[in-house]
Each structure stands twice: as structure tokens, then as C-alpha cells.
Amino acid sequence: GSNRVHRIAVIPGDGIGKETVPEGVRVLEAAAKRFGFQLQLDDFDFASCDYYARHGRMMPEDWKERIGKHDAIFFGAVGWPDTVPDHVSLWGSLILFRREFDQYVNLRPCKLMPGVPSPLAGRKPGDIDFYVVRENTEGEYSSVGGRMFPGTDREFVIQESIFTRHGTDRILKFAFDLAQKREKKHLTSATKSNGIAITMPYWDERVAEMAKAYPDVRWDKYHIDILTAHFVQNPDRFDVVVASNLFGDILSDLGPACTGTIAIAPSGNINPERTFPSLFEPVHGSAPDIAGKGIANPIGQIWSAAMMLEHLGEVEAGRAIVKAIETVLSEPKLRTGDLKGPANTVTCAKAVADALG
Ligand code: NAI
Numbered sequence: 109g110s111n112r113v114h115r116i117a118v119i120p121g122d123g124i125g126k127e128t129v130p131e132g133v134r135v136l137e138a139a140a141k142r143f144g145f146q147l148q149l150d151d152f153d154f155a156s157c158d159y160y161a162r163h164g165r166m167m168p169e170d171w172k173e174r175i176g177k178h179d180a181i182f183f184g185a186v187g188w189p190d191t192v193p194d195h196v197s198l199w200g201s202l203i204l205f206r207r208e209f210d211q212y213v214n215l216r217p218c219k220l221m222p223g224v225p226s227p228l229a230g231r232k233p234g235d236i237d238f239y240v241v242r243e244n245t246e247g248e249y250s251s252v253g254g255r256m257f258p259g260t261d262r263e264f265v266i267q268e269s270i271f272t273r274h275g276t277d278r279i280l281k282f283a284f285d286l287a288q289k290r291e292k293k294h295l296t297s298a299t300k301s302n303g304i305a306i307t308m309p310y311w312d313e314r315v316a317e318m319a320k321a322y323p324d325v326r327w328d329k330y331h332i333d334i335l336t337a338h339f340v341q342n343p344d345r346f347d348v349v350v351a352s353n354l355f356g357d358i359l360s361d362l363g364p365a366c367t368g369t370i371a372i373a374p375s376g377n378i379n380p381e382r383t384f385p386s387l388f389e390p391v392h393g394s395a396p397d398i399a400g401k402g403i404a405n406p407i408g409q410i411w412s413a414a415m416m417l418e419h420l421g422e423v424e425a426g427r428a429i430v431k432a433i434e435t436v437l438s439e440p441k442l443r444t445g446d447l448k449g450p451a452n453t454v455t456c457a458k459a460v461a462d463a464l465g
């Protein structure tokens with residue numbers, strides 16, 4: 109046996125999460141066997157609308173104690189709008205994880221895969237391969253502000269953006285570290301210092317300051333408006349793109365959209381200091397329209413498993429899973445229905461596990 113043991117909290121949640129998470133686990137276990145590490149997998153039934161139906165809340169009061177000591181959280185999806193309103197299910201689970209576990213990095217790879225048609229004409233696998241790094245805790249999404257004189261002519265609203273040096277520097281450090289580890293060693297910063305003339309020049313200043321510690325990383329910056337155009341017209345230009353909460357929110361949907369389908373897109377909500385567990389989940393939701401049929405594409409979940417392993421230091425295993433995904437997607441008969449193939453959730457995931465060897 110190996111002395112590398114990773115303790116994972118496994119939370120399927122709702123809908124297709126209950127189908128894709130076991131398939132992600134299948135591939136994780138295959139990777140553990142092949143690369144010689146051990147997994148201690150603990151299953152939890154909370155953060156789901158079924159749990160809500162039984163207990164009148166999304167999670168037990170001591171949820172933090174139950175999963176706070178794990179090395180990572182492997183998450184499916186939450187939401188079942190027929191029984192629990194989406195804001196209740198989301199704010200009672202995922203949002204609490206992100207906040208209480210200080211997962212200040214939202215990380216999304218944008219990679220064009222074989223077998224997945226890109227909405228961008230003339231792009232082939234290999235042309236698009238970058239990460240969006242979104243700040244996840246401050247910036248434009250603050251609750252500082254208010255409304256006065258409601259319903260009168262004097263009515264006004266204010267919502268302040270918050271950029272702390274601590275919050276700005278830590279997201280930039282994560283992004284530069286990531287860029288440094290990649291082959292292209294290139295970082296792009298999203299700004300808008302022409303229009304947002306206080307916080308964004310500050311952001312730019314901190315980028316320039318952080319860059320000094322990474323002399324081997326090339327970096328540039330674009331205003332967010334033209335940056336969105338470049339995502340569509342010149343996606344091959346990017347390697348690591350770092351952005352504030354709002355800009356990152358937009359870019360982290362636009363990036364994966366340029367590479368095809370949300371069914372295969374993964375994401376990480378990361379606490380890089382490892383004070384708390386980080387959470388890895390597919391970008392898609394619980395897909396009530398196809399839940400229970402066994403036809404969901406498991407690739408987003410499996411790719412999330414690969415990201416989790418990289419985070420846990422099993423870099424080789426993580427990369428091997430991504431390679432196995434590419435192998436499977438290259439084979440039309442191994443693709444699921446959303447990609448016009450005949451495979452189902454289980455057969456597709458088994459093929460990925462097999463491709464790992
Ligand atoms: P969704 O991502 O669940 O589904 C959108 C469309 O994509 C559906 O037609 C679905 O069938 C399809 N789709 C999604 N994943 C797929 C997969 N793996 N394979 C094949 N097809 C797939 O988004 P929607 O419908 O807006 O939300 C449904 C529920 O999920 C809501 O309760 C929502 O709040 C929740 N949600 C949860 C997220 C999370 O847990 N992080 C993220 C997004 C939505």
C-alpha cells in the first residue's frame with residue numbers, strides 16, 4: 109500500500125448528481141489503483157433536497173464539523189425546484205461551503221476536447237486550452253450599501269465594490285502560480301481601469317506588483333469588454349486569465365461556452381492554503397429533465413475528479429484522467445446522447461476508467 113491517503117467527502121446532492129458522482133468515484137478508484145495512492149471516501153446525504161424534505165433544512169447544524177477536516181469535497185449538483193426553491197437549496201448548501209471554507213478561487217478550465225463541436229468556427233482540439241481564475245469572495249459582489257427614500261423622487265441605491273489588498277493579492281498569487289506551472293507561462297488580467305477609475309487601477313497596480321515575483325511569466329491585461337471579444341475571436345491567445353468576482357463570473361461562463369457543452373465542464377472552488385477543504389464539482393446543475401434515466405454525461409463530474417486529484421498533489425493521476433477523457437471523447441460510440449453518441453452514464457464512465465489502464 110501507499111502512505112498517500114486522501115480523505116474525501118462525497119456529496120452527490122440532487123438529480124443527475126446521484127448518477128454522475130458514483131461514476132466519478134469509479135474513475136477516482138481506478139486512478140488510485142493505477143497511481144498508488146489511497147482514498148478514504150465518506151458519503152454524505154445532506155446538501156440535497158431529499159435531505160430538506162426529511163429535515164426541513166439543507167444540512168445538519170454540525171455540517172462544518174462533519175466535512176471540515178476532509179482533504180476535499182467531491183460534489184455533484186444541488187437543486188430540485190419542484191420541491192425546494194433554488195435560492196433556498198443553493199444558499200443553504202453550496203454558498204455556505206464557499207463562504208465558510210473560504211474557497212476564494214473559482215477555477216475553470218476551458219479546453220476544446222475531441223468530439224465536442226465548438227460554437228467557434230474553424231477551431232480544433234488543442235486550439236483552446238486555458239484557465240479562468242475568478243475571485244470568489246469580494247469585489248463587486250458585496251452586501252455593503254443600501255436603499256434610501258424608497259418610492260420617492262429622492263430614491264437612491266448604493267452597492268460598494270470591495271477590493272482588499274489581502275483579497276486581491278491572494279487571487280493574483282494563485283493565478284501567477286498556476287501560470288508559472290504551465291507550458292506557456294502567460295497570464296492575462298481582466299480590467300476596466302478606463303471606466304471604473306478607482307478599484308480597477310488598484311487591481312492593475314497589484315497585478316504589476318505581483319508580476320515582479322514571477323519574472324518568467326509573461327503577462328498582459330485587457331479591458332473586460334474587448335476581452336470578451338477576444339475570447340470568441342482569439343481564444344488561442346490565452347493561458348491563465350485572472351479576474352475579479354463580476355468579470356470572472358462572466359468569463360467563466362463564456363470560456364466553457366466557447367469550448368462546447370456544459371455537460372463536460374468541471375470547476376474547482378479552492379482554498380489554496382488548505383485551511384479548509386476545497387470543493388470540486390461539474391459546472392452543470394442537477395438536470396431534472398433527464399434525472400433518473402441514466403443518460404447524463406458523466407464527463408464534467410469525472411474531469412472535476414481530475415482537478416481534485418491535481419489539487420491533492422496527484423498531478424500525474426489528474427493528467428492521466430484528462431487524457432483518458434480525451435481518448436473516450438474521440439470515440440463516437442463511447443459518447444453519451446448529448447454528444448449524439450449511444451453510450452449512457454455508466455458505459456461512458458467505465459470507458460474512461462478502462463482508458464486509464
Ligand atoms: P442544468 O445544468 O441542470 O441543465 C441545463 C440543461 O443541460 C438541461 O437541459 C440538462 O438536461 C442539460 N445537462 C446538464 N448537465 C448535463 C449532463 N451531464 N449530461 C447531459 N445533459 C446535461 O441547469 P438548470 O436546468 O438551469 O438547473 C437545474 C437545477 O440545477 C436547478 O435547481 C439549479 O439551481 C441547479 N443548479 C445547480 C448547480 C450546482 O449545483 N452548482 C449549477 C447550476 C444549476
Ligand code: MG
Pocket residue numbers: 357358361
Ligand atoms: Mg455564473
